[in-house]
Amino acid sequence: MSQEPTTTQTGSGIEAVALLPEPAMRLRDVSVAFSGRMAVRNVTFDVAANKVTSMIGPSGSGKTTLLRSLNRLHDLTKGAVVKGEIQLGDIDVYGNELPTTLLRSRIGMVFQRPNPFPTMSIYDNVVSGLRFNGIKKKSILDEAAESALISAALWDSVKDRMKAHASTLSGGEQQRLCIARALAVEPEVLLMDEPTSSLDPVSTQRIEELMVELKNRVTIIIVTHNMQQAARVSDDCAFLLMAEDRAGELIEFAPTTKIFNNPSDSRTLDYIQGRFG
Amino acid sequence: MTDVLAQLPPDPLLERRRLVQSIATKTQRRRAVRSSLFIGLLSACLAMAIVPLFFVIYALIVRGGHVLTWVFITKVPVQPTLFEQDQIGGIGNAILGSLVVDLVAALIAVPLGVILGLYLSETETRWANGLRRAAEIMTGLPSILLGIFAYIYIVTTMQSFSGFAASIALAMLMTPVITKAAETALRSVPRTLTEAGLALGARQSKVSLRVVLPVATPGIITGVLLALARAIGETAPLLFVIGASINYEWNPFHQMAALPMMTFTYSSAAYDSQHAAAWGIGLMLVIIVLVLNASARLIAAFMRRERH
Amino acid sequence: MTVQSSSESLDRGLARGVMPRAKSGSTYNYVLRGVALLFTAVLALFVWSVLHQSWPAWTKYGLHILTGNNWSPAENNFGALALILATLITAGVAILFAVPIGIGTALTLNFVVPRRLAAPLTTVVELLAAVPSVVYGLWGLNVIVPWMSTTVQPWLASLTNSGWPFSGNAIGLGISTASLVLAIMVLPTIVAISRDVIATVPRDLIEGALSLGATRSQVLTRVVLPNAKIGLLGAVSLGAGRAIGETVAVAMVIGSSPSMPHSFFSLGSTLASTIATQYIDSSPMHMAALGALATILMVMTASVNAFARALVNRKPKS
Numbered sequence: 071m072s073q074e075p076t077t078t079q080t081g082s083g084i085e086a087v088a089l090l091p092e093p094a095m096r097l098r099d100v101s102v103a104f105s106g107r108m109a110v111r112n113v114t115f116d117v118a119a120n121k122v123t124s125m126i127g128p129s130g131s132g133k134t135t136l137l138r139s140l141n142r143l144h145d146l147t148k149g150a151v152v153k154g155e156i157q158l159g160d161i162d163v164y165g166n167e168l169p170t171t172l173l174r175s176r177i178g179m180v181f182q183r184p185n186p187f188p189t190m191s192i193y194d195n196v197v198s199g200l201r202f203n204g205i206k207k208k209s210i211l212d213e214a215a216e217s218a219l220i221s222a223a224l225w226d227s228v229k230d231r232m233k234a235h236a237s238t239l240s241g242g243e244q245q246r247l248c249i250a251r252a253l254a255v256e257p258e259v260l261l262m263d264e265p266t267s268s269l270d271p272v273s274t275q276r277i278e279e280l281m282v283e284l285k286n287r288v289t290i291i292i293v294t295h296n297m298q299q300a301a302r303v304s305d306d307c308a309f310l311l312m313a314e315d316r317a318g319e320l321i322e323f324a325p326t327t328k329i330f331n332n333p334s335d336s337r338t339l340d341y342i343q344g345r346f347g
Numbered sequence: 348m349t350d351v352l353a354q355l356p357p358d359p360l361l362e363r364r365r366l367v368q369s370i371a372t373k374t375q376r377r378r379a380v381r382s383s384l385f386i387g388l389l390s391a392c393l394a395m396a397i398v399p400l401f402f403v404i405y406a407l408i409v410r411g412g413h414v415l416t417w418v419f420i421t422k423v424p425v426q427p428t429l430f431e432q433d434q435i436g437g438i439g440n441a442i443l444g445s446l447v448v449d450l451v452a453a454l455i456a457v458p459l460g461v462i463l464g465l466y467l468s469e470t471e472t473r474w475a476n477g478l479r480r481a482a483e484i485m486t487g488l489p490s491i492l493l494g495i496f497a498y499i500y501i502v503t504t505m506q507s508f509s510g511f512a513a514s515i516a517l518a519m520l521m522t523p524v525i526t527k528a529a530e531t532a533l534r535s536v537p538r539t540l541t542e543a544g545l546a547l548g549a550r551q552s553k554v555s556l557r558v559v560l561p562v563a564t565p566g567i568i569t570g571v572l573l574a575l576a577r578a579i580g581e582t583a584p585l586l587f588v589i590g591a592s593i594n595y596e597w598n599p600f601h602q603m604a605a606l607p608m609m610t611f612t613y614s615s616a617a618y619d620s621q622h623a624a625a626w627g628i629g630l631m632l633v634i635i636v637l638v639l640n641a642s643a644r645l646i647a648a649f650m651r652r653e654r655h
Numbered sequence: 656m657t658v659q660s661s662s663e664s665l666d667r668g669l670a671r672g673v674m675p676r677a678k679s680g681s682t683y684n685y686v687l688r689g690v691a692l693l694f695t696a697v698l699a700l701f702v703w704s705v706l707h708q709s710w711p712a713w714t715k716y717g718l719h720i721l722t723g724n725n726w727s728p729a730e731n732n733f734g735a736l737a738l739i740l741a742t743l744i745t746a747g748v749a750i751l752f753a754v755p756i757g758i759g760t761a762l763t764l765n766f767v768v769p770r771r772l773a774a775p776l777t778t779v780v781e782l783l784a785a786v787p788s789v790v791y792g793l794w795g796l797n798v799i800v801p802w803m804s805t806t807v808q809p810w811l812a813s814l815t816n817s818g819w820p821f822s823g824n825a826i827g828l829g830i831s832t833a834s835l836v837l838a839i840m841v842l843p844t845i846v847a848i849s850r851d852v853i854a855t856v857p858r859d860l861i862e863g864a865l866s867l868g869a870t871r872s873q874v875l876t877r878v879v880l881p882n883a884k885i886g887l888l889g890a891v892s893l894g895a896g897r898a899i900g901e902t903v904a905v906a907m908v909i910g911s912s913p914s915m916p917h918s919f920f921s922l923g924s925t926l927a928s929t930i931a932t933q934y935i936d937s938s939p940m941h942m943a944a945l946g947a948l949a950t951i952l953m954v955m956t957a958s959v960n961a962f963a964r965a966l967v968n969r970k971p972k973s
Contacts, residue, residue, distance in 0.1 A: 141866060143862060143865065143866065146861075146862075146865070148769070148770050169375055169379065171375065171378065171379070171868045171869065171870050172368075172371055172372060172375055172868065173868075174865060174866055174867065174868040174869075175367070175368075175371050175867065175868030176368070176868075177866075178866065178867070179862075179863075179866035181859060181862065181863065181866075183859060185857070185859035185860055185862075185863040187860060187863070187864070187878060187881075187882075188860075188882060189878075189881040189882055189884075190881075198864070198867060198877070199867030199868060199869075200367065201877075202864065202867050202868050202869040202870070202873050202877075203367065203370065203371035203374070203378075203867075203868050204370055204371060204373070204374030204375070204377070204378055205367065205370050205371070210363075210366065210367075213363070214363060214367070217359075217360070217363070248863070251863075251867065252866070252867070255367060255867055255868065256360070256363050256364035256367045256368070258364075261866075287360060371868065378870050378873070379870060381870070381872060382870035382871050382872035382873070384872075385871075385872035385875070385876070386767055386871060386872065388759065389759045389760075389762050389763040389767055389875075390763055390767060390768075391759075392755070392756045392757075392758075392759025392760045392762075392763060393759070393760045393763040393764065393767075393768070393776065395756050395760075396756055396757070396760040396780055396783070396842055396843075396846060397776065397779045397780060397783070399783065399839045399842075400779060400780075400782060400783045400786070402794075402798070403786060403790065403791070403794050406794055406797070406798050407790070407794075410797070459690060459693075459694065462686065462687060462690040463690055463691060463694055465687060466687040466688070466690065466691045469687075470687075474691070474695075475691070478691060478694065478695060480961070480964065481695075481698055482694075483960075483964050484957055484960045484961050484964065485698070487893060487896045487897065487900075487956060487957075487959075487960035487963075487964075488900065488953065488956050488957065488960070489899070489900025489901070489902060489927050489952055489953075489956055490900075490902070491900075491902045491927050491930055491931055491949075491952075492701075492705060492949055492952065492953055493701075494934075495704070495705060495708070495930070495934070495946070495949050496700075496701045496704055496705070498934070499704045499707075499708060500700070500704065519697070519701070522694070550681070551683070552681055552682075552683030552684070555683070556683070576785055577785075579787075580785075580786075580787025580788070580789065580790070581787065581788075582787070582788065582789040582902075582903040583788070583902040583903050583927075583931060586903075586931055586934070586935070587934045587935045607787055607789045607903075610789045610790070610793060611789050611792070611903060611907075614789075614792065614793050614796060614797075614907065615796075615907075622797070625793055626793065626797075629787075629789070629790040629793050629794075632787050632789075632790060633786055633787070633790060636785045636786070636787065637782065637785065640781075640782065640785050644778070
């Protein structure tokens with residue numbers, strides 16, 4: 071943080087990366103299938119930069135599946151096929167222009183259950199992403215760790231025990247450590263897969279507050295089964311529902327206030343009024 | 348451009364994002380290459396691990412394949428002489444011997460192992476846990492120690508080598524393997540099944556024997572076949588308990604021949620025909636073991652399909 | 656962690672409640688406990704028999720058995736140090752070769768090879784374990800021994816100018832060949848257990864690393880291996896236990912000479928191979944001394960196995 075703000079050089083290739091164009095991510099006719107069975111069908115929407123976009127819907131509606139297709143996490147799953155077009159800025163996520171590892175360093179992810187690396191210390195956890203990406207310089211690592219931990223509202227409680235094992239933290243703290251770990255790589259987009267589903271109400275609230283604060287740093291896409299959460303934190307909202315053949319479909323995409331107050335589709339209304347799901 | 352900049356996060360963050368992305372981009376190639384090299388190294392490990400099997404099987408087929416004739420399988424051995432170096436007879440005595448010895452071993456080990464498996468799957472006492480651990484450790488003990496056990500208690504008591512002594516040693520070898528397989532199979536039977544049985548008022552013994560055991564049977568059979576495959580190839584436990592016989596010997600309380608023993612003795616014998624015979628028996632042993640393993644695997648695969 | 660342990664005790668409690676022990680008088684229960692008792696007794700008899708047989712040797716020679724380096728039954732001299740050393744050296748060298756290859760193979764099967772290929776390749780590796788040890792001995796004696804004496808050993812000797820540790824005649828039989836055969840024989844054990852251990856590394860962690868931009872090798876070396884290291888140590892120990900106790904194959908290729916090994920080309924005898932070749936037709940004191948070897952062997956392999964099982968069966972944290 072001690073670094074002086076330098077004048078930004080406009081026009082360089084890297085500069086163009088940092089200044090993320092609108093929309094941050096673009097999904098066009100995205101379908102995901104596992105061994106020939108459709109899980110998500112023809113989803114299209116735009117993710118606005120520096121906003122929180124939520125995906126809601128009953129279980130089985132394909133929210134998580136869709137989210138994991140955004141950073142190519144299905145690449146590991148045998149028999150998974152992603153069709154359609156997904157763009158990060160103007161980069162084709164499934165194209166050849168950006169290697170998958172670099173893509174993933176630019177689209178961070180936080181998982182349902184806190185998953186800090188148990189063999190690493192708190193510090194090593196936070197900087198693990200930077201090390202994966204070839205950054206070894208201690209000064210950069212230290213600075214990034216501090217900044218990320220501050221952003222994740224964890225700095226004050228861990229700054230004196232950076233060498234302690236990550237498992238010594240509480241569940242809520244572990245999840246914030248995972249957020250810090252993702253932030254340290256300075257991604258442009260942060261995917262959150264039901265990040266509070268395994269946490270207590272107080273920790274949940276902390277993380278919800280965090281999401282709002284983080285907006286000026288990253289674009290957030292969150293999957294949640296908690297409608298109130300979506301209403302509280304997100305700017306835009308995508309509602310997905312399972313079709314008759316069990317594939318998830320996008321029913322409605324709109325600003326969150328519209329989804330919750332005046333949805334266009336009757337099924338959205340049914341869902342937010344708790345008639346099913 | 349300045350408009351956009353005004354809305355953006357404060358500069359240090361932007362700077363760091365640029366820095367991280369530029370280093371990541373610069374090092375990407377190197378990291379990708381290193382990763383590929385590492386993966387290549389791992390694949391080489393796999394190749395090195397499986398190459399010996401092909402060498403062994405190749406040698407067995409080339410050197411022992413031509414020996415396996417009907418006469419060789421059905422006749423009893425003949426000692427080659429200086430003038431009749433090629434006469435070798437057959438290994439019928441050893442086939443019969445292995446059959447009898449392993450059958451008797453299985454007759455002892457299967458009930459013992461299954462009952463022990465039942466006991467361990469239903470009990471959580473300290474004794475049971477100790478027994479489970481002891482059985483596990485026993486599977487890792489050198490099998491020659493079991494030969495000593497059989498020598499001390501059977502050979503010394505009966506004042507003679509015998510197929511039975513060999514069976515006892517092999518039963519000791521098989522029991523822990525079968526116990527482990529049985530316990531695992533029994534424990535994987537859904538508890539709801541047991542509950543349903545008990546809810547109907549059946550006694551625990553009835554539920555265990557009529558409901559749980561049948562469901563676990565394929566798993567147990569798999570374990571038995573694998574244990575048998577191990578026992579058939581074992582030489583060390585037989586070395587000083589089974590003796591030798593060059594005739595068809597049905598009585599397990601007499602000395603007997605066995606396939607692995609015969610390979611062992613022929614491998615260091617004087618004549619080429621005997622060496623070839625050793626390879627022939629080796630090939631036969633491997634075929635038997637592979638067939639037993641394959642059957643065990645098929646049953647396991649079949650079982651998995653049934654469950655899903 | 657607390658959640659898990661409490662649910663575990665809940666499970667156990669359920670098991671007790673749902674599966675009450677049969678009335679203690681039932682035949683079923685008698686049979687079960689009777690067989691458990693019988694097996695316990697057999698185990699005790701087994702351990703006792705080995706100890707009992709070796710007793711005369713221990714009382715007569717005492718610790719000389721462990722420290723003496725002259726094993727000559729004809730002179731009633733039973734110092735097993737050379738045998739113990741040969742056992743440890745062959746097992747150690749075998750492990751040295753088998754561990755990197757074995758763990759590499761396990762990683763390949765679990766993470767590199769497409770699933771369709773992984774199953775048949777796994778089967779092939781497992782079949783290596785199924786080949787009887789007498790067949791390895793036969794193959795070692797007729798294929799490896801000539802290859803070692805004509806190709807490998809001359810090459811090794813040229814590395815040190817026929818100096819230590821590759822001094823002596825390159826006759827093929829001996830410590831180096833026994834080590835190689837052992838390495839091949841313990842490999843499948845190490846692969847199988849390593850695979851199980853590696854498979855318990857939570858998928859969460861692997862995905863976590865990938866989502867940060869880690870390459871495949873980074874995921875394996877910085878996340879998978881560190882998280883599996885204790886179990887892997889167990890796998891290695893199980894392999895070592897097998898190598899220490901392997902009998903017939905070693906007896907066939909090691910050259911059966913109870914003298915002190917002074918080079919990798921030396922002939923030697925391990926504890927197990929000595930028992931195998933000398934037990935029959937031995938005099939009472941000789942047999943007692945062989946019993947002492949069996950005792951040493953039993954203590955070594957049982958403790959290595961107990962240690963290994965404790966590591967492998969350890970429940971993963973979190």
